[in-house]
Amino acid sequence: MPKLGMEPIRKDALVKATIVEIGRVGSLDVTVSQIAKRAGMSSALAHHYFGSKEDMFLAAMRHVLTLYGAEVRGALAAAEGPEGRVRAILRASFSPGNFRREAVGAWMNFWVLAQSVPEAKRLLAVYQRRLRSNLRHALRPLAGARAGEIAAGLGALIDGLYLREVLKSGPADGAAAVAVAVRYLEAELGRL
Amino acid sequence: MPKLGMEPIRKDALVKATIVEIGRVGSLDVTVSQIAKRAGMSSALAHHYFGSKEDMFLAAMRHVLTLYGAEVRGALAAAEGPEGRVRAILRASFSPGNFRREAVGAWMNFWVLAQSVPEAKRLLAVYQRRLRSNLRHALRPLAGARAGEIAAGLGALIDGLYLREVLKSGPADGAAAVAVAVRYLEAELGRL
DNA sequence: ATTTTTGTTGATTGACGAGTCAATAAACTT
DNA sequence: AAGTTTATTGACTCGTCAATCAACAAAAAT
Numbered sequence: 001m002p003k004l005g006m007e008p009i010r011k012d013a014l015v016k017a018t019i020v021e022i023g024r025v026g027s028l029d030v031t032v033s034q035i036a037k038r039a040g041m042s043s044a045l046a047h048h049y050f051g052s053k054e055d056m057f058l059a060a061m062r063h064v065l066t067l068y069g070a071e072v073r074g075a076l077a078a079a080e081g082p083e084g085r086v087r088a089i090l091r092a093s094f095s096p097g098n099f100r101r102e103a104v105g106a107w108m109n110f111w112v113l114a115q116s117v118p119e120a121k122r123l124l125a126v127y128q129r130r131l132r133s134n135l136r137h138a139l140r141p142l143a144g145a146r147a148g149e150i151a152a153g154l155g156a157l158i159d160g161l162y163l164r165e166v167l168k169s170g171p172a173d174g175a176a177a178v179a180v181a182v183r184y185l186e187a188e189l190g191r192l
Numbered sequence: 193m194p195k196l197g198m199e200p201i202r203k204d205a206l207v208k209a210t211i212v213e214i215g216r217v218g219s220l221d222v223t224v225s226q227i228a229k230r231a232g233m234s235s236a237l238a239h240h241y242f243g244s245k246e247d248m249f250l251a252a253m254r255h256v257l258t259l260y261g262a263e264v265r266g267a268l269a270a271a272e273g274p275e276g277r278v279r280a281i282l283r284a285s286f287s288p289g290n291f292r293r294e295a296v297g298a299w300m301n302f303w304v305l306a307q308s309v310p311e312a313k314r315l316l317a318v319y320q321r322r323l324r325s326n327l328r329h330a331l332r333p334l335a336g337a338r339a340g341e342i343a344a345g346l347g348a349l350i351d352g353l354y355l356r357e358v359l360k361s362g363p364a365d366g367a368a369a370v371a372v373a374v375r376y377l378e379a380e381l382g383r384l
Numbered sequence: 385a386t387t388t389t390t391g392t393t394g395a396t397t398g399a400c401g402a403g404t405c406a407a408t409a410a411a412c413t414t
Numbered sequence: 415a416a417g418t419t420t421a422t423t424g425a426c427t428c429g430t431c432a433a434t435c436a437a438c439a440a441a442a443a444t
Contacts, residue, residue, distance in 0.1 A: 004441065006391060026307025028219070031431060042393050047433060105307065111358065112304055115218025115297065125359055153372050157345065160352025166303065167317055180345045187379035194410050194421035202421090223401060234423050239403060 011049050011059070013039040018060040023102030028057065028109050058119055061110045064103065065127050071095060072134065085138035086154075089131075090181050093158050099172035104165055131155055142189060150188045157181055203241050203251070205231040210252040215294030220249065220301050250311055253302045256295065257319050263287060264326065277330035281323075282373045285350050291364035296357055323347055334381060342380045349376055 017039035021030040032053050036046040050056045071092045079088035097103060114121040132155050139147035161177040209231035213222040224245050228238040242248045264284045271280035289295060306313040324347045331339035353369040 004390065010391090027304050032433085033431080043432085044393055044395095044434085045391080048392080051433095053432065108304060108307070111355065112219050112300060114359065115300070121359065128356075128359060149372070149375060153349065153376055156352035156356055156372065157349050157376075158352065159355045160348035160350065163303065163351045163355070164320075164348055167306065167313065167320060180341070180348065183341060184345055184376060184379065187376075187382070190382075196411065196420065198421060224403085225401075235402085236404085236423055236425095237421080240422080243403095245402070 007049060010039070010041065010045065013041075014046055014049065014056060015060050015063045018056050019064065019102050019106050022060070022109050023100075023105035026105055028113060032056070054117060057110075057113060058117070058123070060106065061113070061120060061123055064106050064110070065123060068092075068098065068127070069130070071097070072131075076134070076138075082138055082141040086135065086142070086185060087182070089134055089138065090154075090158075090178055090185075093131075094161070094174040094177045094181070096174055099165055099174045099177075104162060104172065107162060108166060128155065131158070146188070150185075153188070154181065154184065157184060199241060202231070202233065202237065205233075206238055206242065206248060207252050207255045210248050211256065211294050211298050214252070214301050215292075215297035218297055220305060224248070246309060249302075249305060250309070250315070252298065253305070253312060253315055256298050256302070257315060260284075260290065260319070261322070263289070264323075268326070268330075274330055274333040278327065278334070278377060279374070281326055281330065282346075282350075282370055282377075285323075286353070286366040286369045286373070288366055291357055291366045291369075296354060296364065299354060300358060320347065323350070338380070342377075345380070346373065346376060349373055 014035060017035045018030070021035050021038055022028060025034075031043075032046050033043040035056065036043040039046070046056065050059065072089055075088035075092040076085055079085045092098075110120060110124065114124045132151050135151035135154050136147050139150055143150050158181065161180060165172040165177070206227060209227045210222070213227050213230055214220060217226075223235075224238050225235040227248065228235040231238070238248065242251065264281055267280035267284040268277055271277045302312060302316065306316045324343050327343035327346055328339050331342055335342050350373065353372060357364040357369070
C-alpha cells in the first residue's frame with residue numbers, strides 16, 4: 001500500500017541504518033542487504049533510491065558531517081567571548097553524541113573511504129578546513145599571529161583523541177578528551 | 193625447482209607485499225591474489241604459508257609495529273638528556289619512513305582491523321601503551337607529576353597528525369608534524 | 385476509465401574471491 | 415632406489431554480494 005512521498009523517509013532511514021551498521025560491524029564491510037534490513041526494506045529498494053552502495057556511504061558521510069557542523073554552529077552561537085568560542089568548539093567536538101560507538105566507527109571508516117573515493121576525500125577536507133578556520137578565527141583575539149599554529153595543533157589533537165576512544169573497550173569518555181584539549185589550550189596561552 | 197628453506201623468504205615477501213597493496217588500494221579490500229602476485233607467487237602458496245588472509249594481515253601489522261618499535265628504540269639509545277629523549281621519540285614517530293604512503297595506509301587500516309579482530313586490537317593497545325610509557329618516562333624529569341597527562345596529549349597528537357597526512361594530496365611533510373608536536377611540548381613545559 | 389507515476393519486492397544474474405585439493409617436482413633421508 | 419618431506423601451482427568449490435529485472439500495487443493525472 002504505497003503511500004506517496006516515501007523517498008525522503010526511505011533515504012533518511014537508509015542513511016541512519018548505514019551509520020549504525022558501520023559502527024556495529026566496525027568496518028565498511030557491510031552489505032546493502034544488512035543496511036536495508038535494518039532500515040526495514042528490501043535491498044532492491046535501497047538500490048532504487050540510492051544508485052549504488054557508494055552513494056549510500058557518501059550520503060551517510062554527509063549526514064555525519066552535517067550533524068557535526070550544526071553542533072559546532074549551535075555551540076558557537078551560544079558562546080560568549082573569544083575563549084568561550086574556542087571552548088565551545090572543543091565541547092561540541094567531544095560531545096557525548098560524537099563519542100557514540102556508531103559515530104566514532106563512522107568517522108574512522110569515512111577516513112578510510114576517503115583513501116579510495118575522491119568525493120569522500122573532498123568532503124573530509126572541507127570539514128577539516130572549516131574546523132580549522134573556526135578555531136583560527138576564535139583564537140585570533142587570544143593568540144594573535146600564533147592562532148594558525150595553535151589551531152593546527154588543536155585540530156590534530158581532536159582527531160587523535162578520537163582514535164584513542166576507538167581502542168578503549170569501555171564506554172567512551174568525552175570529558176577526559178576535553179580536559180586534555182583544554183590543557184593544551186591553556187598551555188599555549190601561557191597560563192600554566 | 194624447489195629450493196629448501198623458502199618459508200621465511202616467502203613469508204617475508206608476503207608481509208611486505210601486503211603492506212604495499214593495502215597502501216596502494218587504500219583499504220583492506222585487497223585480494224589474496226593481488227598480494228601473492230606482487231610477492232611473486234600463486235595465491236595457493238600464500239594460503240599454504242599463512243593459513244588465512246587474516247593471518248597475513250596480522251603478520252603485516254606485527255611487522256609494521258616491530259619496525260616502528262625498533263626505530264624508537266634506536267632513536268632513544270642515541271638521545272642525550274631527558275628532553276633529547278622526548279624529541280627522539282617524536283622524530284622517530286614522524287620519520288620519513290612512517291609517512292610513506294604504505295605506512296600511513298597500513299596504520300589507518302590496522303586501526304580499522306582492530307575494530308573487528310581482537311588480536312589486532314591487542315597489538316595496537318600494546319603499541320599505544322609502550323609509546324605512552326616511553327613518553328611518560330622521558331617526561332618525568334621535565335614535568336614531574338604532570339608527565340602522565342602530557343604524555344597522553346602527545347600520544348594522541350601523534351596519531352592525529354598521522355590522520356592529517358592521509359588527507360593531503362601532496363607528499364607528506366614529517367617536519368611540519370614534528371614542529372607542531374614540539375610546539376605542544378614547549379607549551380606544556382611553559383616555555384612560550 | 386485508463387494511463388502514468390511512484391513504491392515495492394522476490395528472484396535472478398554475473399562477477400569475484402577465499403580457501404581446498406590433487407598433482408608435479410625437486411631436494412633430503414635411509 | 416625407494417620413501418619422505420618441502421615447494422609450488424592450476425583448477426575447482428562454494429559462498430557471497432552488488433546490481434538488475436520483471437511484476438505487482440496503489441495513488442495521481444488525463
